[in-house]
Amino acid sequence: MNALELRNVKFSYGENAFAIENLNFAVKEGEFVAVLGHNGSGKSTLARLANGLLEADGGEIFVLGMPLEQKNLYEVRKNVGVVFQNPDNQAVASLVEDDVAFGAENVGLPREEIGARIDFALKAVGMEKERHATISRLSGGQKQRVAIAGVLALKPKIMILDESTAMLDPRGRREIIDVVLRLNKEEHITVILITHFMEEALLCGRAVVMNRGEIVMEGAPAEIFERHEELLTYNLALPRIGQICKGLREGGIAVEDTLDIEKLAEEIARCVS
Amino acid sequence: MKDVSFGQYYPVKSFVHNMDPRIKLFFLVAFIVAIFLAGNFYGLAACLVVLIFVIAFSRVPILKVLRAIRGVLFLVVFTAAINVLFRTGETVYWQYGILCVSKEGIVFSAFLICRLILLVVCSSMLTYTTTPVELTDGIESVLKPLTWIKIPVHVLADVMSIALRMIPVLMEETERIRSAQKARGGDIEGGGLIKKVRALVPILVPLILSAFRRADELGDAMDARCYMASKKRTKYKKLRLTWRDLIGFLVAAALIAGVVLLNVYEAFLWLPI
Structure with missing residues (x-):
């Protein structure tokens, strides 16, 4: 079954403004998909449409098979968690524990259940020790992990990370990616990772490239990065390793394209010897 | 502006931290009433003693507490200066135009300084020992009757x-x-x-x-x-009164009673203020 499906979705922010004409996009349950795109490509709009923060002007959106409508918005949001970009703009409470509880409180869970969910969520993101810490004193990566825990407390089936790593340092980014990879593998949560870091896309099972509100490329990350000329036209760069391959070839060392560091090392050894 | 300490929660476990926010709010109000009821330095001394106990039982470092005063230092000095310079009294030390330094003026501004400092320290003790969430929970609980007149x-x-x-x-x-x-x-x-x-x-x-x-x-x-907003939420942290709160309540009540007594029996005490 598809965890999320958009059929012929239309959306516009107003006349002469950014618009999605006809978007078709589906994510299978348990999948880990990267959505790539330059600024203004519509990737964040996609996230907002998927959990009803924005209402589509036309077309249909299905979440776990149920159509997204005004009346089941609540059900949809329970199942589609979104982690946003800015680590400072997502917490409602000052303390980690209180913030993680927020979503669970909103859906009216009993106290004991909320406690259990906080335990589960903080453990899943590796923040059990910071349970009683003040959020404003945490690092960016930790704040985002708290935000993920806050979403996890609702036990969503789908998690969308809307450029959640964009404002973090490399270490924070790594923390977040590790957490979502594990959630995908162990908790079988469907993950949609919206990003403009190509390295992150390499870790996903499938990548989708958006440009001007359309999906222009789709496939395994390796396939997509093979078409680097095309990527450039959408203002996207290759991941670092891809750039190195390209550079080496231009410099006269005829290595095969690869996205695997070990392989590249072998390639270089082969060409040089 | 650099001093962010005012109104910041200090996360440790202590007797005062564990008190019910409603009781702490009541305690603060009672304390303020006591400060303004106090007609002499004995009353203020009683308040100070109580406050010292509060600080001791809150495990908030004294330096942190004193830092709260720094934020209002200007106000304190300003008020004191105005009172010293403009208040006339029987024993005048120095006079120039409307400026007048008198014994009564000095004593009165000392009194004001004590009041202000006690007030600020006690208020910041509330925010040091109570998380914003607890505080709002407390206020919400105290204001609950207002829902009858349709106030959300x-x-x-x-x-x-x-x-x-x-x-x-x-x-x-x-x-x-x-x-x-x-x-x-x-x-x-x-x-x-x-x-x-x-x-x-x-x-x-x-x-x-x-x-x-x-x-x-x-x-x-x-x-x-x-x-x-319209939906009913549950609360992870339920407010519950314990023996600590009884003690807090009794201390607050005793303080007010003590201050009133000190006002009445001032004449029998030796310091002639």
């Missing part, structure tokens, strides 16, 4: 809790904007009053703009986590 108490409580949690974020932001303006040669420090006020504009405008943007994003994050 819990929404107001949420608004307050978010405002409180945003304080450190906005403080940091102010600092950042200030540094950015300075780095680009903005003349922020020094100059007369008008120049100072003018220098605030390039700080306030971006600050307010970014606050709106933050509010927008936070709203989305809350929506995404199933927040609906």
Whole structure:
């Protein structure tokens, strides 16, 4: 079954403004998909449409098979968690524990259940020790992990990370990616990772490239990065390793394209010897 | 502006931290009443003794407590100066035009300083030992009767809790904007009053703009986590009165009684103030 499906979705922010004409996009349950795109490509709009923060002007959106409508918005949001970009703009409470509880409180869970969910969520993101810490004193990566825990407390089936790593340092980014990879593998949560870091896309099972509100490329990350000329036209760069391959070839060392560091090392050894 | 300590929660476990926020609120109100009821230094001394016990049982470091005073130092000095210079009395030490330094004036401003400091320290003890969430829960619970006249108490409580949690974020932001303006040669420090006020504009405008943007994003994050103001929520942290609260209540009551007694029996005490 598809965890999320958009059929012929239309959306516009107003006349002469950014618009999605006809978007078709589906994510299978348990999948880990990267959505790539330059600024203004519509990737964040996609996230907002998927959990009803924005209402589509036309077309249909299905979440776990149920159509997204005004009346089941609540059900949809329970199942589609979104982690946003800015680590400072997502917490409602000052303390980690209180913030993680927020979503669970909103859906009216009993106290004991909320406690259990906080335990589960903080453990899943590796923040059990910071349970009683003040959020404003945490690092960016930790704040985002708290935000993920806050979403996890609702036990969503789908998690969308809307450029959640964009404002973090490399270490924070790594923390977040590790957490979502594990959630995908162990908790079988469907993950949609919206990003403009190509390295992150390499870790996903499938990548989708958006440009001007359309999906222009789709496939395994390796396939997509093979078409680097095309990527450039959408203002996207290759991941670092891809750039190195390209550079080496231009410099006269005829290595095969690869996205695997070990392989590249072998390639270089082969060409040089 | 650099001192963010005022109104910040100090996360340790202590007797005072564990008290019910409603009782702490009641205690603060009672304490303020006691300060203003006190007609002599004995009464204030009684308040001070109680406050010292509160600080001791809260495990908040004394330096941190004293730092709260720094924030209102200007106000304290200003009030004291006005009173010393303008208050006339029987024993006049120095007089020039309407300026007059008298014994009564000095004693009275000493009295005022004590009052102000006690007031500020006790209020900040509340915020040091109570998380914003607990505090708003407490206020919400105290104001609950107002729902009868259709005042959305819990929404107001949420608004307050978010405002409180945003304080450190906005403080940091102010600092950042200030540094950015300075780095680009903005003349922020020094100059007369008008120049100072003018220098605030390039700080306030971006600050307010970014606050709106933050509010927008936070709203989305809350929506995404199933927040609906009209819906009934559960509370993870339930307020429950314990023996600690009984003690707090009794101490507050005893303090007021003590201060009243000290006012009445002032004549029998030896210090003639």
